[in-house]
Amino acid sequence: MSENDGFISYELQEFKLFEPLFRWARKKSLWIVAFCTGCGGIEMPPLFTARYDLERFGMMPNPAPRMADLFLITGYVTPKTLKRIIITYEMMQDPKYVLAHGSCPINGGVYWDSYNVVKQLDKYIPIDVAIAGCMPRPEAVMDGIREIMRKIETGEADGWKRYRENYEWYRKNQDELFGEGWREKDAKRWLAWL
Amino acid sequence: MFDWKLILEAIGMIIYATFVGFIFMGIERKAMARIQRRIGPPIYQPIIDTLKLLGKKESVSHGFIYDFGPIFALGASITALLFLPIANFQLFSSNADLIVVAYLLEVPMLGIMLGAMSSGNPYSAVGVQRGLLTMVAMQLPYGLALIALIQYYGSFKLSDIVALQSLHGWSILVPALLIAMVVFDIVFQAMLGLEPFDIITAPAEISMGPMVEYGGKHAALLFTQHAVQLFAETAFFAILFLGGASNLLELLVKQIAVLFIAIFIASIYPRFTIDQAAKFFWKWPTILGIIAVLLTM
Numbered sequence A: 001m002s003e004n005d006g007f008i009s010y011e012l013q014e015f016k017l018f019e020p021l022f023r024w025a026r027k028k029s030l031w032i033v034a035f036c037t038g039c040g041g042i043e044m045p046p047l048f049t050a051r052y053d054l055e056r057f058g059m060m061p062n063p064a065p066r067m068a069d070l071f072l073i074t075g076y077v078t079p080k081t082l083k084r085i086i087i088t089y090e091m092m093q094d095p096k097y098v099l100a101h102g103s104c105p106i107n108g109g110v111y112w113d114s115y116n117v118v119k120q121l122d123k124y125i126p127i128d129v130a131i132a133g134c135m136p137r138p139e140a141v142m143d144g145i146r147e148i149m150r151k152i153e154t155g156e157a158d159g160w161k162r163y164r165e166n167y168e169w170y171r172k173n174q175d176e177l178f179g180e181g182w183r184e185k186d187a188k189r190w191l192a193w194l
Numbered sequence B: 001m002f003d004w005k006l007i008l009e010a011i012g013m014i015i016y017a018t019f020v021g022f023i024f025m026g027i028e029r030k031a032m033a034r035i036q037r038r039i040g041p042p043i044y045q046p047i048i049d050t051l052k053l054l055g056k057k058e059s060v061s062h063g064f065i066y067d068f069g070p071i072f073a074l075g076a077s078i079t080a081l082l083f084l085p086i087a088n089f090q091l092f093s094s095n096a097d098l099i100v101v102a103y104l105l106e107v108p109m110l111g112i113m114l115g116a117m118s119s120g121n122p123y124s125a126v127g128v129q130r131g132l133l134t135m136v137a138m139q140l141p142y143g144l145a146l147i148a149l150i151q152y153y154g155s156f157k158l159s160d161i162v163a164l165q166s167l168h169g170w171s172i173l174v175p176a177l178l179i180a181m182v183v184f185d186i187v188f189q190a191m192l193g194l195e196p197f198d199i200i201t202a203p204a205e206i207s208m209g210p211m212v213e214y215g216g217k218h219a220a221l222l223f224t225q226h227a228v229q230l231f232a233e234t235a236f237f238a239i240l241f242l243g244g245a246s247n248l249l250e251l252l253v254k255q256i257a258v259l260f261i262a263i264f265i266a267s268i269y270p271r272f273t274i275d276q277a278a279k280f281f282w283k284w285p286t287i288l289g290i291i292a293v294l295l296t297m
C-alpha cells in the first residue's frame, strides 16, 4: 500500500526474546488518534478529564497519526469521513488497534436506512473491539479499553495483521463504495475550485 | 591508546542522564495531572512509551536527512551533557565551555527541524517556521543573561563559576544575577518547550508541529533526545544559578526544584501566538537583561 506513496517502508524483524516486554509496553501506553467522528466526539473529552482520567493507564490523545496506536471510531461514519479514516489508519504504524464505539459503526444504528452512512465498518477497516450503546457511558468505553489491553497482552488484537493479509478484500470493498482511484480523485477534487 | 576510564565514565553519565531525564518527563506529566485534579500516569510512563515506540514493527522514512535529523539532535544533546560539570566531575572542558554548552543546547532544535523539513509535510513546515522564529527571539534575553553572569564572575569556565559560587554563595543571592535568573527562567520555558512558549510543537493547534511525521523508532529517538536535553538543561540552570552541586543527590534536588518552577508556570498559562512571543521576548526579558548587565558592570 505504500510503494506508490513515495515512502520507503520497511518491515522490522521481530525480536522473539523481547516480545513479552514489548507487549507489556504496548498495553501500557496506548496513544489515541484524536479523530472524533459523530456524536462520540462529545464523549471523548470526558475520558481524559479529571473524572474518568484515562491517563492513569498511560493513554494520551495524540494529534499526529504517525505516533498513535489506537484508533477510536466514535460514531457514525459517512463515506466522506471513511475516506479520511482509511487514510489515517494507513498512516498509523504497525501494531495498531481499532476500537469502535456506539451502535453506528457496528450495524448503522439509528441510521440503518440512511443513504449516506456506512453500515458495517468492519468491511472497510479491521475492528478489534466494538462496544454497543448509543452513546456508551465512559465506563463502557473503559471496559472496552480493558478488553483491548487484554487482547494485546495475549496477542489476539491482530487487526493490523488482518489488514495486511486480507488487503485485497478490504481494498475491494473500499473501491466498491468509492469507485476506483478515489484517493487521487479526492485529492484533485478541489483544484477546480481554487 | 584509548582512555578507557573516560569512555566508561561518559557511558555511565549518558545512561544516568537518560534515565533521570525520563523520570523528569514522568514527573512533569504527573505534576500537571495532579494540578488538574487527575491521578495521572505512573512516573516511569515515558520509559514505557519509548519502549513501545521501539517495539513498532514498521517505520516510515522519508529519506536520509529524515533519519539523520533525530540522530544529530541526540548527538548534540549528549555532547552538551558531557561538557557540564555534573557533581564535581567534568569529562571534557574548554576555556569557554559556558558558551559551548549554551549553544549546544540549541543545536538539537536545529536537528529536529532539519529532519522535519525533509518530510515535506506542511504542518512540519509551519512548526519549523515557528520554531526558528522562537529561537531567534529568545537569543537576545538569553545572551544578555549569560553576559551578566560572565561579567560578574569574569570567567567562561563552568567549573570556575561553580567554584566561585561555593566560595561566595549562590548566584541568585546577588541582586543583579537574580534579575538575570528571572530572564533565564523565562527563556528556559521556551527551551524546554513548555506552555507559554510551546509554540513549536503546539499540540492540537498545528497537529504536532515538526514532529508530526515522526513515528516508530524515530519518535523513540526523539523521546530519548528530549530526556537527555531535559537533564542537561536543568543541570545547566542549577550550575549557573543555584551553585552547582558536590554530589548527585544535591544536583537532583536542585534540578527538580528548577523543573517544578517550570511546571507550575506551564500548567497555568495558555499558549502565546508566535508574534506575541517574539514581541514579548524583545520587551520585558530584554529590558530586565539590560538592567542586569548594567548592574554587573
Ligand code: SF4
Pocket (backbone or CB within 6 Å): A038, A039, A040, A074, A075, A076, A101, A102, A103, A104, A105, A109, A110, A133, A134, A135
Ligand atoms: S450510536 Fe448513537 S450516539 Fe453513536 S454515533 Fe450513532 S447515533 Fe450517535
